[in-house]
Amino acid sequence: MGLIKGGINEVIATTAFNAAPIGIHYRDKTASMIIFSGSHTAKNVERDGWVVANLVHDPVLYVRTAFEDLPRDAFVEEPVAGRTMYRLSGAGAWVAFTATVERKTNDAMMVRLTQEKEIIEEVAVYPVNRGFNSIIDATVHATRYRATRDPVLKGWIDYHAGIVRKCGGKKELEALELLMGYISG
Numbered sequence: 001m002g003l004i005k006g007g008i009n010e011v012i013a014t015t016a017f018n019a020a021p022i023g024i025h026y027r028d029k030t031a032s033m034i035i036f037s038g039s040h041t042a043k044n045v046e047r048d049g050w051v052v053a054n055l056v057h058d059p060v061l062y063v064r065t066a067f068e069d070l071p072r073d074a075f076v077e078e079p080v081a082g083r084t085m086y087r088l089s090g091a092g093a094w095v096a097f098t099a100t101v102e103r104k105t106n107d108a109m110m111v112r113l114t115q116e117k118e119i120i121e122e123v124a125v126y127p128v129n130r131g132f133n134s135i136i137d138a139t140v141h142a143t144r145y146r147a148t149r150d151p152v153l154k155g156w157i158d159y160h161a162g163i164v165r166k167c168g169g170k171k172e173l174e175a176l177e178l179l180m181g182y183i184s185g
């Protein structure tokens with residue numbers, strides 16, 4: 001098994017000068033993703049047929065890429081399988097895929113991923129931190145909350161914010177402040 005593990009891998013997906021957190025599903029030796037319509041990622045994957053999964057351990061980057069665009073110098077060009085792909089300059093590791101849209105509805109598309117290349121840029125080990133994990137959870141809920149203002153989602157965000165305050169380090173607390181700013185108002 002390579003860098004992508006069984007289950008859902010919450011990576012930062014890069015397409016042409018765009019980055020967003022996306023879940024890469026890996027089951028029965030098959031990698032895929034479900035992308036909801038309307039995002040830049042959906043448009044780019046459909047147009048270009050590739051995506052790079054960036055393995056990152058920076059909670060601020062998860063929040064930023066969920067809600068805003070990164071500058072061009074955040075991306076590094078990589079030649080892969082005869083194409084030019086882009087990964088994040090801050091990626092600890094990355095996996096490049098050819099992406100084929102298998103099914104499309106009004107709401108989402110199912111994309112099959114074929115791995116072309118994987119590289120480890122830097123080796124680092126991180127202890128499990130509930131604050132980091134809760135940033136990821138809170139950000140998932142926050143991307144939906146921003147569109148729906150559903151109070152149930154706000155309840156989940158507040159629950160995870162409590163864990164971040166209790167268990168997170170400096171980076172998690174910075175990410176939480178950023179997150180709360182994106183959903184306020």
Ligand SMILES: Cc1cc2nc3c(=O)[nH]c(=O)nc-3n(C[C@H](O)[C@H](O)[C@H](O)COP(=O)(O)O)c2cc1C
Nearest residue numbers: 010020021022023034035036039040041066139140
């Ligand atoms: C941890 C995490 C996982 C996510 N997984 C997905 C996913 O699998 N599919 C999807 O369409 N959106 C997913 N999202 C939401 C997108 O990141 C969000 O809609 C983002 O704004 C899309 O950005 P873009 O328009 O630059 O592509 C996820 C968000 C987070 C925080």
